[in-house]
Amino acid sequence: MARNKFDIDEELESPFNIRHFRRALVYIKRQKKPMIIAFVLSALSAGIGLSAPLIMQHVVDVTIPAKDKTGLVGWSALIFATIVFSVILATIRSRIMTRVGQDIIFEIRHDLFKHLQKLPFQYYDDRPQGKILIRVVNYVNAVSDVLSNGIINFILEIMNLLFIAAFMFAVDARLSLIILGGLPIFLGIMLLIKTKQRRAWQAVSNKSSNLNAYMQESISGIRVTQIFTREERNEGLFTRLAANARQTWMKAMYLNFLVPFTVDNLTTIVTTALFFVGLLWMGPAEITFGVILAMSGYAARFWQPILNLSNLYNSFINAIAYLERIFETLDEPVTVTDVPDALELPTLQGRVTFDDVTFAYEPGHNILEHLSFDIKPGESVALVGPTGAGKTTVVNLISRFYNVTGGRILVDGQDIAEATLQSLRSQMGIMLQDSFIFSGTIMDNIRYGKLDATEEEVIAAAKTVRADDFIREFERGYMTEVNERGSKLSQGQRQLISFARTLLANPRILILDEATSSIDARTERLLQQGLNELLKGRTSFIIAHRLSTVKNCDRIMYISDKGVAESGSHDELLALRGRYHKLYSAQKMEA
Missing domain, CATH: 3.40.50.300 (P-loop containing nucleotide triphosphate hydrolases)
Incomplete structure (x- = not known):
């Protein structure tokens, strides 16, 4: 399958199954202790919040009819205290889970990068760098909240539903059945859009990946773009890819918004039915206004966890698309090992x-x-x-x-x-035609292949390949900072620094792949003098198109x-x- 172009969607090798989520639980288990603390704090906060409708019922049915001003002030103070205490617990819990989420991000990203370091060249030959980068950065960010807050919130919302249902039935079983009447409609809608949601978020990940790949390619090739005045053409390509990303995002969000829209309308319908049945059908003889008020409060509270669960479900659907990509990368076989x-x-x-x-x-x-x-x-x-x-x-x-x-x-x-x-x-010492220079000092770049090398050894290697002269012309010499890919250096200077880096490692087998192609003839003659000494006693393979450089x-x-x-x-x-x-x-x- 062709996957080495920015405009080709990467189809998943295998469909998602629950095994992927179980694998994600490995990262969650490492944060078990802080997550348990956060869960307890959340449960306490939720439990305190559920007492508010019962207090309101007592105030309306007992305290106000009895004209108990002292009691009214006391109950009001108690409600205020529950709100303050819930906010404090929620703040502490939020800080804990923020740390947990970032730890999960770190661990997944670390595992991805570690695996990418081991993958063979073939993997990188087959796909744009941008499509790899987006998995390590964007996709991991996208799943972190679901794997931290999402798990706790899912359990809490289920508990909330059970507690609210218990409180409702304790107050009035008949009105509770009215509140529960909207559930079959909600579940039917969720089943209808489930598959469409997953496909929509897979499309979002595809188009985002394509856009990221093209941006990375365009930035890397900006010099070529400007040389051939391709700015307008490239802008058109970017516009098309960005439009595709926008279109798929809007479609996915449209499906997402169907859920809260459904919940909001069902909440309004069941609350209206609650008042209709309680006030007009049953009447004051069968039910008090305090009970109706308490049940309307529980109706709103009952559908709020359902809305939260539906949002969590949406987040989970989104995360599935990204988890599939993340684990697809982690499952990429390390064939050269x-x-x-x-x-x-x-x-x-x-x-x-x-x-x-x-x-x-x-x-x-x-x-x-x-x-x-x-x-x-x-x-x-x-x-x-x-x-x-x-x-x-x-x-x-x-x-x-x-x-x-x-x-x-x-x-x-x-x-x-x-x-x-x-x-x-x-x-082995390998010197390629494309001389890659890392961001950092010239000293660091030469020392890259031998981290324990002394400054004297670095300078000696640079002198051997005739790089010492031009390095010392810089104001800071070997401590000169260079940009990624050595954009401040000429191609010949980059190759000489790479030469010094290779030779510093003192290889037994030396490979030079068009290593002198960007060096002028005068420098090449000087370099050859040093290489003749270096090559003695070492096996060397030299690829060169200029046959004059290899005839000896x-x-x-x-x-x-x-x-x-x-x-x-x-x-x-x-x-x-x-x-x-x-x-x-x-x-x-x-x-």
């Missing part, structure tokens, strides 16, 4: 062997087929060939960023599929037709007069 009893690799010598390796990003579309070669420790190997032939795929497989489809890859005779990822990747490698492999079409030294391949000779001659003529 340590096998049981994985081995810790010792210090590597650097021998790399491909043994009949086949690989495909998508089933049935092999990039490499039955690829075999053996690289000796300390040997420098250049991978050349046409774009899309699989050069980067080869080095990605050595780093085990993907699992091979068939065959095996060995380092020092050990199958890397049976080794721990940490012991493998910690001994021990071996050059021409990758084409899903394998190695030609292999040998620069002179051997020229003498062969095959594909490499043709490519090298073409570049020489262009120069």
